[in-house]
Every structure is written in C-alpha cells, then in structure tokens.
Amino acid sequence: VHHAAAVGQGKGVLNDNKSINTDSYPGGYYLRDITKPMYSQSGGAIETYTAKNKMVSPGTLLTDSDNIWNDPAAVDAHVYAGKVYDYYYTKLGRNSFDDEGGTLKSTVHYRENYGNAGWTGTQMVYGDGDGSDKYAYLSGALDVVAHEITHGVTERTADLVYEGQSGALNESWSDVFGNLIENKSDPEWLCGEDITTPNIPGDALRSMSDPTKYGDPDHMRDYVDTTEDHGGVHTNSGIPNKAFYNFVTTSGVIRDNAAKVWYRALSQYLTSNSKFIDARNATIQAATDLFGAGSTEVNAVTNAWSNVGVG
Numbered sequence: 001v002h003h004a005a006a007v008g009q010g011k012g013v014l015n016d017n018k019s020i021n022t023d024s025y026p027g028g029y030y031l032r033d034i035t036k037p038m039y040s041q042s043g044g045a046i047e048t049y050t051a052k053n054k055m056v057s058p059g060t061l062l063t064d065s066d067n068i069w070n071d072p073a074a075v076d077a078h079v080y081a082g083k084v085y086d087y088y089y090t091k092l093g094r095n096s097f098d099d100e101g102g103t104l105k106s107t108v109h110y111r112e113n114y115g116n117a118g119w120t121g122t123q124m125v126y127g128d129g130d131g132s133d134k135y136a137y138l139s140g141a142l143d144v145v146a147h148e149i150t151h152g153v154t155e156r157t158a159d160l161v162y163e164g165q166s167g168a169l170n171e172s173w174s175d176v177f178g179n180l181i182e183n184k185s186d187p188e189w190l191c192g193e194d195i196t197t198p199n200i201p202g203d204a205l206r207s208m209s210d211p212t213k214y215g216d217p218d219h220m221r222d223y224v225d226t227t228e229d230h231g232g233v234h235t236n237s238g239i240p241n242k243a244f245y246n247f248v249t250t251s252g253v254i255r256d257n258a259a260k261v262w263y264r265a266l267s268q269y270l271t272s273n274s275k276f277i278d279a280r281n282a283t284i285q286a287a288t289d290l291f292g293a294g295s296t297e298v299n300a301v302t303n304a305w306s307n308v309g310v311g
C-alpha cells in the first residue's frame, strides 16, 4: 500500500498547538509517524490507537480526513512518543524500546475512569483520568510517556522484576528517564506534574528532589516494607530517585553524562533480581567504564548512593 509522510496539526491536552507526523493514504491520514530511522530499517513506526474507553489494546488506529486532529490525548501520546524515540536514538543509540526498531504503539482512552498509565509488555496504554478532576488525560505529560516507554526498555534489558527492591528500581529508572527526556527546569523534579490537577500548580505524583514531600522515603532507613503496590514500588522508588537527583546535581556532572551512566547500568549490569546495593554497584561500574576510576562521575555517584544509605 502506498504510504507517504505528512504533517498534520492538533492541540495537546494542555491546549497547546503542535505539528503531528502522520501517514497519508487515499482518502485520509493515519496517526502513524513514518519519519523515524526505525521505518527505513525495519518498517517500524509510531502508531496511536483509541480503545474507545473499553479494555482493549491496541484498539482502533486513529484516522482523520483532513489531517487536523482533535483528540488531545491522542495528539500528545503520539507526539511525545516521537520525542522519546528521538531521545533514545540520538542520545543513547537505542533504536526504539527493543533496540530493533520495534513499532511504538500507544492506546489512549483506555478503560473507563482509569487514572493510570502503563506498559502492557508490548505497548503503552493511557487512561482518561479517574473521573474526578485529579488527573487530565494521562498522555498529556512528556515525563509520563517517557516513563511508560522506559518500562519497555527495562523489560528488554535488565527486566527488573516488578516487586520489592527490583520493582522500585524498575519504577525509578522510568522516573529518571521521564525527568531526563522531559528536561524541564522545574526545581522540584516532579513526576506527572502536567497531568495532576492541571489547574493547580505544584502538585504531582512524586518528587525526585524531595520524595518525602509526597510521603515517599529518601533514605534506606525509611524503606517501606509493605504488600501494597507490589511491595511499594512507587514509594520505595524515592530512594534510588533521590540518589539520581544527588548524582545529577553534583557540580561537574552534566545531564547527558548522567543519562549514559544510568542507561549503561540498566542495559549492561542490572538483572531481574537486582537490589538497591546492586544498582549502586552497577552505576559505579558504568561510570568507571565511561569516565574512569576517580573521575568526577564515579565520586559523585558513589556519594549519591551513600547519601541515601545504600552502600
């Protein structure tokens, strides 16, 4: 079938205008981005679907007749997935979640009153929020989209078991790349701030600079032993999140180098049952590989983990 890249227009969840890479066919346009290296190498693309509030995935590939798109949740899921692809490809040399140019599929309007987002094992899904005004459409935040796609990267690399300490590492690595890819200069290093009560500033799902602001621990002594939430994976992630914050804010450490250390640790050293001490060792080894023993980065990452009581 003849495909041709086209550029559409649409508004995102925060009512912001944005250009959208689409795929034209006789009679209209698919919400499919075929402009990335993944397409020429493997036929991979970025595709965005709707579940029409059912519990189906991927659901229906979105189409439009005039390339002016009026589903903000879909617009943001699509455009933000493209930004995440570009980051992994240009900054870290990774070709999509599987490093094989695999198609990035997003499904929006997933289920009813669903205040969650997730990685299903093959694709991203985004709810519309919890029915109250606590959340906007979950795909409306770049850090959320990057968080979900990073779950896919993690699954194809360290495959950290989503339980206990390895699960908290899984969550933290997603928050870390959500922050790195969103790359805002917000002082509090918030997660999901753009979709948490969008009309009230300053609230979010989590904080990486001060996890305790949202009731999450920032030191090993406060690790939460619980059966809730797979052993507190969204809570205990505060400890490795704070370690990353410590590392990146150490003078002499730049974000792109911190990203290389965290990515190398994930893809070369962490394994499915790694614990926090293993993450400390993995990031020290990765920093040593990349910048040498005794480097600013090695000293900074060592201190970063000691500061949160790991190692």
Ligand SMILES: CCC(=O)Oc1c(C)cccc1C(=O)O
Pocket: 115, 116, 117, 118, 119, 138, 143, 144, 147, 148, 171, 178, 191, 192, 205
């Ligand atoms: C920052 C993104 C995030 O935390 O997404 C989730 C939400 C909003 C609810 C439940 C689970 C997740 C997740 O991806 O872990």
Ligand SMILES: [Zn+2]
Pocket: 147, 151, 171, 174
């Ligand atoms: Zn997550």
